[in-house]
Amino acid sequence: MSLPCNLIQPEENEYLNCIRCGLCLAVCPTYRVYKNETASPRGRVALARKGLEGELELTPNLAEQMYACLDCLACNDICPVGIRPADIAVEMRHVQEQIRPSGWKDTLFGALIAKPGRMEAATMPLRVYQGSGLRRLVYTLQIWKLLPARLRDLEGMLPRLPKRPLRRVLPEVTKARGDSRYRVGFFLGCAQSLLFADESAATVRVLARNGCTVVTPKDTVCCGMPAAGYGRMDLVKAHARFNIALFEKTATDVIVTDCATCGSKLKEYGQILAGEPEWAERAAVFSAKVRDVSEFLMSIPLEKPAGRIETRVTYHDPCHLRRAQKVWQQPRALMELIDGIDFVELPESDWCCGSAGSQLITHYATSLAVLDRKMDNLKSTGAEMIASGCPGCQMQLTTGIKRRQLAVKVVHPIVLLDQAYASQENSQ
């Protein structure tokens, strides 16, 4: 089969040099579940190569192997040759979309997710469901037991939705407490605004408390990660251009986000738009300013909270924070600032939790198998709280904890810091 000549596809040298040593199998969560080469990074690279070289047809089954990848980046990290199987898997999804476009993705990623207002409207029924007491009714009558297990897991994974999305509540400019030492742009992610509003509210409070004037542009669109995951690089680029232009107007020195996934995508804008003369430089400047909230806070003189939190806490490394951004010491350091916290390391803390955006919906069995291992590890720590700075991970961890009926609370590290500050105020 010959491929269309204008196809955007992985470069030959991205896959050609894979020497098939197999080292990447050692760290791949999907391989660990299925013990099957087809579900391995080496397998995915081989399929990409054979597909692009015409030895195999680019069938839906071939694409499916690329979608089954969790994009956890563990293989990228370990490959001694410098092959990036995770990137190849995502690029192959893009190839598939060009050959067999699936229309619904335009609607979902182009129209719905990209426009915060529309997404807020779309999640309205959910907020009503939760807010009106319907959710409680469902629980007390145990109607939820009638739901198929799968739906139940999905229902259970949602946090309590805020009454109003944070985007509507947060002021455009939040003044620094005391002298303003930094002018910080805050990239409010979709999931944070819609589902974890309390966390981002805490982020803004903590930043302001530490001398930051926080500017939150209200018109940001999705960072682009979901569209990338579903093979729509064209939409990712459009999102990137839009967000870059928006932040250029804010005249900020840094751009902070409290979502690991957004952070990793925003930091990639420079690379994503490198080939577009009009944007390359602007994108590079933008990306260079992006910081995860823990990364930024640990780089400035940070007020040590006087309040205590007496609890045993462990930490799960979001793939998009640890591997994509190499940020893993900072969240730990941030929590260790707080007196009373008994911090325990989670075994295999940097193995993917199985969330990968929407794998619990699209690849239920795999996602759960990966999650199970995480839960075994969590249980072994005896922690009462597990912190993780990624909405996807938090929802996934919540699902796992509910399934196992563990008494562990899921938090964003920033919330702990915010609480420590708050309890200090209360005691004063």
Add this chain to the structure above:
Amino acid sequence: MKPNLIQELVKIVGKNAVLTSPEDLAVYSYDGTFEEHCPDVVVLPTSTEQVSQVIQLAAREHIPVVTRGMASGLAAASVPFSGGIVLCLTRMDRVLELDEENAIVHVEAGIITANLQAEVEKKGLFYPPDPSSIRHSTIGGNIACNAGGPRCLKYGVTGDYVLGLTVVLADGRVIHTGGKVIKDVVGYDLTALLTGSEGTLGVITEALLRLTARPKFARTALVEFNSIEDASETVNAILTAGIVPATLELMDQTAISCIEEAMHLGLPLDVEAILLVETDGQEETSVAREIEAAAEICTRHGARKVTVAKDESERQGLWKARRSVAPALARLAPNKLGEDITVPRSAIPEAVRRLKQVSAKYGLPIVIFGHAGDGNLHPNILFDKRDPQQWAKVEQMVAEEFAIALDLGGTLSGEHGVGTLKRPYLERALGPVSVDIQKRIKQALDPNNILNPGKVLPD
């Protein structure tokens, strides 16, 4: 393959354990080399009983069966050139029993060797063989290739730890060799025969392995040399002085710069070779004394600098580097062909000299590293397979490498095995009588030639 046979396989192992899609077949077509050929079907059994039934079916229908672990092999031994069934044991990965009292572990063959090691270490026991591929190869594959590793200088190779095997023979019968005894001279040593048989004599489904106590202390030194000859002579000097380090690894300049580029460990880039020396044992003082003694010998033999790793993380860093050498070379050229020749220890300096001559003669780089203490070297030729001229040269160079090994009293392979790639050279290495006997053994155990046909022995 006929649909009714696929149906039969499904009946034996279940639907999810029989793979037939073009995508599945494509990814079971290769191992750690650049050879490939698709099987007709992939079967992933979960018990000895299932393996036995699959083999019975294959025997009845005369279908080739290629047993596969994690396909990290470097000899194209698990590439199914004749099609047929790939029998992949990665789902047989349980520890069946850990007998602490006798320090013996009973495992299924598909367990990843590093997982096996981690399990026994939880109980303070130790499985010493440490192929660099420890995290991505199976114990079954290690036994079938009699894998070695850096630590084998002091501790011996995989085969030295195999006490017994459960094997499915070519007609489907199951045989248990050996047992939980350390000494055993009753009958021929079938365990030893099957060890290193590369899937041609039977399918290993379970193994009984001997364990030892974990050495409590280890010290590792990085020794820099301005000349690779000095480095290889130092190896002999250390060993003849009566010191038995756990490991004695050699890396040449290209290997070093390659790892440095990949891992940024601060390795010296202006040296011609380094030796990685490790001593270990149960007593801290003797371990330290040995590393100092080794360091002194190194200095006397022209070492430019000796650095002993300060702590465990530095030590782990060095070993991670060593394990990454082979794959990291692929950063330098699209293809590499790594050989595995072994020579008597005293001949290492000469072997290194001659390999360099071969490289100069053909104008393609040969990177040299390996388990110098065992006389086991991995010369890696770097090239671009897309260039037919280079490929032709590579074939000649490999032949010359083997000639060097044999000429110096050595052999073709220390640990990777023969597979397909070294098969053409086998007769020269072993002589006609040995080949004849081995063919008869194969004939006796697998008269229909269904187990990994076309591997190891010449037709």
